[in-house]
Amino acid sequence: MERVATFEVLAPGILTTIQDLGRYGFSQFGVPPSGALDTFSYRVGNLLVGNKQGEASFETTIIGPKLKTLREVVIAITGGDLSPTLNGEPLEMWRTHLLVEGDIINFKKVRTGCRAYLAASGGLIFSQVMGSRSTYLSGKFGGLDGRALKKGDILFALDIRAPLSQLGFRFPGDWIPQFDKEALLRVIPGPQDHHFTEKGLQTLSSSFYRVTPQCDRMGVRLEGPKIERRSEVEESIISEGLIAGAIQVPGDGKPIIILTELVTGGYTKIAAVISTDLSKVAQLKPGDRVRFAPVSVEEAHQLLRGQEERLRTFMKTFER
């Protein structure tokens, strides 16, 4: 695959990594999926610039990077609003832009959400590790040498002409997700909901929890009312698999929402956030608040169907 230098990192931001849809099939070796945390925003970015949904993009956190463009490329920025700029001027999100050599992309400060995605036409090209370009930070592999971007890094994209036909595309305003400081997260109870008392289950669905500074790509620690466990039950269980969105409740009763860089765990899980609400989890930052609302799995699947139909409808707008 021919690749060409497309961006130079002038400043790396707080945590900017290369991510795609993640690597699956390797949990039997203890390898978690990694991948973009807000997959919805990340996928829309790729669609906007004419890429396949799973091409590698930048994922950036709170304070984004300062990038110098090295050649003509079409980009789109989606996800949380980290105040992106182009040559100092505010850059509209959720739409395509043509960048030329010398253009500077920067991010000022976080307004809403926590993570933004920058998709580049052709996709970012790095060697795949176990079938994916996603960065696994603790494992130190994948993406760009298994690490966050540093000043001086050169990023490569596929050597294709900038697709000018993508210019002018916008994601419909009605469908752009809103990331509020207070998020309502819908959850499916279990698998260890029976380890908690009625009171504990009530606490989960009626309280506000605050996002602590202990949040990263492994998980989000919450502070708030202690969730009561049945007295005869231990905090630990025989280690089992985890999914992104699973809510672990260790001995101290404070929930932790798991993200994509853990594969197995030994704490009780009271519930798990539904697929369509994982984006909201990915956009949580310290100080934000969350509430949980149990829903049925049928309802969760209906919501997922609705979301995927919306994306399919959006993709059809390109087929002209």
Next chain:
Amino acid sequence: MPLYPQATFLLMGDRGLLLEFGDEISAEVNEKVRKMALAIQAEILEGIIEVVPTYRSLLVLYNPLIIPLEDLKRRLKQLEEGLKEISFPDPTLTKIPVLYGETFGPDLRKVAEYLHLTPEEVIRLHCSKPYFIYMIGFMPGFPYMGELPGALITPRLKTPRLSVPAGSVAIAQKQTGIYPVESPGGWQILGRSPVKLFNPEKEPPALLRMGDLVQFYPISEKEFHEWNSQTASSCAVCSATEDR
């Protein structure tokens, strides 16, 4: 009875189905988990994204828009019923060299004292039998193995270490394990192995697999240092990623 006659199904969110095969850690229950995981992989069911085998349960990640939940449950029940018909490969035994004690095994003396044994006896017991690998998890390539001889059962460290060197061979309760890379660790470190347990560039990326067997044997410090240069000269790929 540790092994359930039929797996129980539990939901983990709207994309996960957790199958539980028993309620304790035993080779019998674990064998069933492993066989079920292999059967699902061989079946290549459309809509199954990931399968996470652990001690006594199997987490199946699925795409509900490709395979509806009820269909998935039905297919998995059918697969479980047909497990007896399938023949599975025999476990392989891997011999793992270990440099025990001193700086490489900082907990060896304390563990020996706690167990009222000499360090040599602890080493001999640790090497005395093959261990069954229950699962690879917690971090890439980390094998959870058991059961230790009864005389070696020791609790975890009261205060976990913030950093444990790569290759550290450790024990806790009835289990033994090896840390493939540097990481925090709460187990008792008896020694260190020069063997590379995980290489993301290789296929498969992990040296050890669930259901296989491991037996430890002691080596000298000289052999430990020579091990890396020997494998490096005979394996270009290994040496390129030696410092991962």
